[in-house]
Amino acid sequence: MKRATLARGERTPLDERPDVLICGASFAGLALARELTGSGADVLIVDRYEIGERATSACAAPTPWLHAMGVQDSIRQEIPCMAFHTPHGSARFRLPWSWSSFEYRALCQQLFAQTDARFAIAKVEGRSGRTVVTDRGELTAPYIVDALGWRRVLATHYQPPEAPLSRGLEVHPHGASTDLDVWIDRSLVRYGYAWSVPADGEQRIGVGSYEPTHHVKEPTQDIAQRLDRDAVRYQGNWFPHKLRAATEDGVYFVGDSAGHCIPLSGEGIRPAFYFGIAAAREIRRALAGEQSPSSALATYHRFSARHRPAFTAALALQHAIPRLPPKTLTRLLSLTGRQRPCHALFGWYLTVADPKFANA
Numbered sequence: 001m002k003r004a005t006l007a008r009g010e011r012t013p014l015d016e017r018p019d020v021l022i023c024g025a026s027f028a029g030l031a032l033a034r035e036l037t038g039s040g041a042d043v044l045i046v047d048r049y050e051i052g053e054r055a056t057s058a059c060a061a062p063t064p065w066l067h068a069m070g071v072q073d074s075i076r077q078e079i080p081c082m083a084f085h086t087p088h089g090s091a092r093f094r095l096p097w098s099w100s101s102f103e104y105r106a107l108c109q110q111l112f113a114q115t116d117a118r119f120a121i122a123k124v125e126g127r128s129g130r131t132v133v134t135d136r137g138e139l140t141a142p143y144i145v146d147a148l149g150w151r152r153v154l155a156t157h158y159q160p161p162e163a164p165l166s167r168g169l170e171v172h173p174h175g176a177s178t179d180l181d182v183w184i185d186r187s188l189v190r191y192g193y194a195w196s197v198p199a200d201g202e203q204r205i206g207v208g209s210y211e212p213t214h215h216v217k218e219p220t221q222d223i224a225q226r227l228d229r230d231a232v233r234y235q236g237n238w239f240p241h242k243l244r245a246a247t248e249d250g251v252y253f254v255g256d257s258a259g260h261c262i263p264l265s266g267e268g269i270r271p272a273f274y275f276g277i278a279a280a281r282e283i284r285r286a287l288a289g290e291q292s293p294s295s296a297l298a299t300y301h302r303f304s305a306r307h308r309p310a311f312t313a314a315l316a317l318q319h320a321i322p323r324l325p326p327k328t329l330t331r332l333l334s335l336t337g338r339q340r341p342c343h344a345l346f347g348w349y350l351t352v353a354d355p356k357f358a359n360a
C-alpha cells in the first residue's frame with residue numbers, strides 16, 4: 001500500500017496551542033474527539049499516520065457499539081455466533097448480541113467526520129509538562145490526551161517483553177466463513193488462542209500469546225495452513241493485559257495506553273470507545289466551567305479504576321484457562337455454550353463496557 005504519510009523532510013513545522021490536544025487518531029482518540037464535538041473547544045488530533053492508514057487489529061467489535069458510534073457503514077460482516085475449538089471438540093455459541101467485522105479506514109474516517117476537531121500528521125516523541133514534543137515542533141495545551149496505544153509515550157514507556165503485554169499477529173487471506181472461530185490449543189500456542197474473523201470475502205486469521213516472550217509467527221502460519229488459507233498480508237502488534245493509571249502528571253490516558261484492553265479476550269476497541277467517551281465528558285465539563293481541570297482528571301481516574309474488578313477477573317481467567325486440562329476445558333465450553341449460561345456470560349461481558357454508555 002502507498003504510504004500517505006509525509007516523509008520527514010517534507011513536513012512543515014507545527015506550532016499550535018489548542019485547548020485539547022489528542023495524541024493518537026485511532027479508536028480511543030477519535031471517540032474522545034467525537035464526544036467533544038460542539039463543546040466550542042479548539043481540539044487538535046495528531047497521529048504519525050493519516051487517519052485510518054494503519055490498522056492495528058482484526059477489527060471486530062460488538063455490533064451495538066458500532067451503531068452507537070454512528071459507524072455502522074464501515075461494517076463488512078455481521079457475526080452472530082462464536083465457535084470455540086479445542087483438540088477434543090467444538091462448541092458453538094449463539095450470542096445475545098452479535099460481533100461485526102469492519103473496515104478500519106472507513107470506521108476511522110466516519111468517526112473523524114463526526115468531530116469538529118482539526119487533524120495534523122506528527123510523530124509524538126515525548127512530553128515536558130504541558131508541552132508535547134513532536135517531530136514537527138512543540139505543541140502546548142491545557143488538556144493533553146495520550147491515545148497512542150500500548151507504548152504510553154507521554155509517560156513511563158512500556159517495554160516488551162517484560163511489560164504486561166500480549167502479542168498478536170494475523171494474516172488477511174481471501175476466504176469466507178460465518179462464525180468468529182477461536183482455538184484454544186496448546187499445539188498452536190501455549191498461553192493464548194488463535195482466531196478467525198470473517199470479513200465478507202476476507203478472513204482475519206491470527207494468534208495471540210499472553211506470554212510476551214513466545215513468538216506468534218509460526219503459530220499464525222500453522223493455523224492459516226490448517227484452514228487451507230494463504231499466510232498473506234501480515235499485521236501484528238502488542239496489546240496490554242493490565243490496567244494502568246488512567247491519569248498521570250496531568251495527562252489523560254485512554255485505550256491501550258491505559259491498559260483498557262480486556263484481558264483474556266484481548267478486546268480493546270470497545271473499551272477504547274468507552275473510556276474515550278468517559279474522559280471527554282469530564283474534559284467537557286471542565287471546559288464549560290462546571291468543574292476544575294484537576295477535578296476532571298480525578299473523576300476520570302476514579303471512573304477507570306472502578307473497572308478494576310472486571311479487568312482483574314478477566315486476567316485471572318486469562319491465567320487459568322490455558323492451564324486447565326484440555327478435556328475439562330472442552331467440557332466447560334460445551335456447558336457454557338448452552339443458551340442460558342451463554343446469554344448470562346456474554347450479557348455480563350457486554351456490560352463491562354456497555355454500548356448504552358455511548359448515548360447516556
Ligand SMILES: Cc1cc2nc3c(=O)[nH]c(=O)nc-3n(C[C@H](O)[C@H](O)[C@H](O)COP(=O)(O)OP(=O)(O)OC[C@H]3O[C@@H](n4cnc5c(N)ncnc54)[C@H](O)[C@@H]3O)c2cc1C
Nearest residue numbers: 024026027028048057058059060124149168255256268269
Ligand atoms: C493482531 C491483533 C488483533 C486484534 N484484534 C482485535 C479485535 O478484533 N477487536 C478488538 O476489540 N481488539 C483487537 N485487538 C486489540 C486492539 O487492536 C487494541 O486494543 C486497540 O487498537 C486499542 O485502540 P487505541 O486507540 O487505544 O490504540 P491504537 O489502535 O493502537 O492506536 C494508537 C494510535 O496512535 C498512533 N501512534 C502510535 N505511536 C505514535 C507516535 N509516537 N506518534 C504519533 N502517533 C502515534 C498510531 O498510529 C495509532 O493511530 C487486536 C490486537 C492485535 C495486536
